[in-house]
Amino acid sequence: MTPGLPPLALYVHMPWCVRKCPYCDFNSHQLKGAAPDSGYLDALIADLATELPLIAARRIETVFFGGGTPSLFKPADIGRLVRALRERIEFAAQAEITLEANPGTIERGRFAAYREAGINRVSLGAQSFSARALAALGRIHSPDETYIAVEELKSAGIANFNLDLMYALPQQTAAEAEADIEAACALGPAHISYYHLTLEPGTVFHSRPPPLPDEDAAWEMQSSGQRMLAAAGYQQYEVSAYARGDARCRHNLNYWLFGDYVGLGAGAHGKISLSLPDQVLRTIKPRQPRDYQRAVALTGGIVGERNSVEPGQLVFEFMLNALRLNDGFTAQIFEARTGLGIDCAAQQISQANERGLLSRSGAGLERAWAPTGLGQRFLNDLQAGFLP
Numbered sequence: 001m002t003p004g005l006p007p008l009a010l011y012v013h014m015p016w017c018v019r020k021c022p023y024c025d026f027n028s029h030q031l032k033g034a035a036p037d038s039g040y041l042d043a044l045i046a047d048l049a050t051e052l053p054l055i056a057a058r059r060i061e062t063v064f065f066g067g068g069t070p071s072l073f074k075p076a077d078i079g080r081l082v083r084a085l086r087e088r089i090e091f092a093a094q095a096e097i098t099l100e101a102n103p104g105t106i107e108r109g110r111f112a113a114y115r116e117a118g119i120n121r122v123s124l125g126a127q128s129f130s131a132r133a134l135a136a137l138g139r140i141h142s143p144d145e146t147y148i149a150v151e152e153l154k155s156a157g158i159a160n161f162n163l164d165l166m167y168a169l170p171q172q173t174a175a176e177a178e179a180d181i182e183a184a185c186a187l188g189p190a191h192i193s194y195y196h197l198t199l200e201p202g203t204v205f206h207s208r209p210p211p212l213p214d215e216d217a218a219w220e221m222q223s224s225g226q227r228m229l230a231a232a233g234y235q236q237y238e239v240s241a242y243a244r245g246d247a248r249c250r251h252n253l254n255y256w257l258f259g260d261y262v263g264l265g266a267g268a269h270g271k272i273s274l275s276l277p278d279q280v281l282r283t284i285k286p287r288q289p290r291d292y293q294r295a296v297a298l299t300g301g302i303v304g305e306r307n308s309v310e311p312g313q314l315v316f317e318f319m320l321n322a323l324r325l326n327d328g329f330t331a332q333i334f335e336a337r338t339g340l341g342i343d344c345a346a347q348q349i350s351q352a353n354e355r356g357l358l359s360r361s362g363a364g365l366e367r368a369w370a371p372t373g374l375g376q377r378f379l380n381d382l383q384a385g386f387l388p
Contacts, residue, residue: 005273006259006337008055009062009251010085012044013265014070015289018105021138022204023197027267027287028068036072040265040289043296045084047264047285050296050303052088054272054281055262060089062096062251065119071101075110079117086118096121096250103149104141111149111156121249123162123193124149128169129183136170136210137197143183150187160247162191167225168218169197170210177221178228185232190247194225195240239324239379256325258318258337266292271309276339280309312388314338315345319386323379328370330362342367348386357382 016031017024063085065078078099085091098121099114111122128134129143146163153161163184167177184192196218199206213221226236234242238256241249254261263270263283270283285304286292295303309317318338322329331342349369352358357375362368375382 004276005058006257007061007254008058008272009064009254009259009261010060011251011261011263011265011268011270012063012065012070012081013067013263013268013285014040014065014073015068015266016072017067017069018072018102018140019138023137023200025200025203026068029289031072035074037289037293038077040293041073041077041081041084043293044081044264045088046296047303048085048088048262050299050301051262051264051270051272051283054274055089058089060085060091060095060262061259062254063091063098064251065097065099067100069102069105070099071105071110071114075113075117078114078119082118098123098249098251100125101149102141103145104139106145106149106152108152111152111158115156115158120158121160121162122153122158123164124153124189126163126184127166129180130172130176133169133172133176133180137166147187150189160190162193162249163187163189164193164195166195166197167221168213170212172213172221174217174221174224178224181225181228181232185229185234190244191249192229192234192242193240194222194229194242196222237326239376253325256321257329257333258321276337277311277314278339280314282307282309311340314340315348316383316386316388319345319348320383323371323375323383326370326376328358328368330365331367332365335365345386352382352385355385357385 013027015027015029016036017028018031020028020030082097097119099119100123102125124146126146127137127139129146131143134142165180165184199209229236229242233244236242237248241252260272261270262272263285266285266289267287268285272281272283273279274281283304283306286295315338318334334342349358353360356372357378358369359372360367360369371379371382
């Protein structure tokens, strides 16, 4: 880590899926051929070259291959990409390197090959263990394929894996949500993401909403799920993230604690601090894969947009992320990640304390603030209190 600057992560976006799910608002595109365009890998490597002047002498702490469905790319493709990235920028000795995978795209032996390619953490999109729920969500895999994928992960020696689960699904009952939790815990993942299905603008579900559980039913599913996960040894550390032992996702923690990250790929976003608090850049790459690859090929320089974050926005941007964490943040982390003194947020913090949304502990730079139970339930209100 470079002294005076936040830790640096790398996000690589792989934008293709076999089929677009009706609830998904991520930048994903239906695969037209038998395999993704291999030229996209060349574009990713060239894209990194355009970012290197901004991150000279810095080190990558974590890598996340997200999508889309990165597991549509063959292990040899991922291996080639990891090697090329390592040749161009230093990786930490124990860098966490995560690959998102869909159970329906995993062939026997692939996880062992991904591990050889450098992957040491996998996030598996199970979503549910109910065949009816998976069909309603437009998923291409079956519950059995999730079980098979987990067996493959364990055989490959990848113990650090996450299972994604959603609740408040179309016509889901509380008993069905609990059955999903039981099935997930029985597989013994190191990490579970348990999150509420939301109807995002621009999705099929937003324009044609399916029948969903009401707010009270969804809250009960969330509360019951939290109790079951805790009983199974999974500690909640963020709104939708639960981990055993030290298996918290380091890449996501870097986001939530306002670290820096380079974004490569179609539609990828990045945040890079040059000096704090005066020079913080947000980067955005062209959204369409074809446009992205064309931009990389034609410019040979800056790809996409680079926008400065005004110092006055840093408080809100920090809080938007850090307040998602159960443990909240310390004054020391706030000052290290923003370059601002904690006193600049004193009024908003005091108001949140008075409303019962934040609790305080410690003193000096070890002062810490964390969302209360009320603050966690009304997180949007808590975050909005820090708007400039």
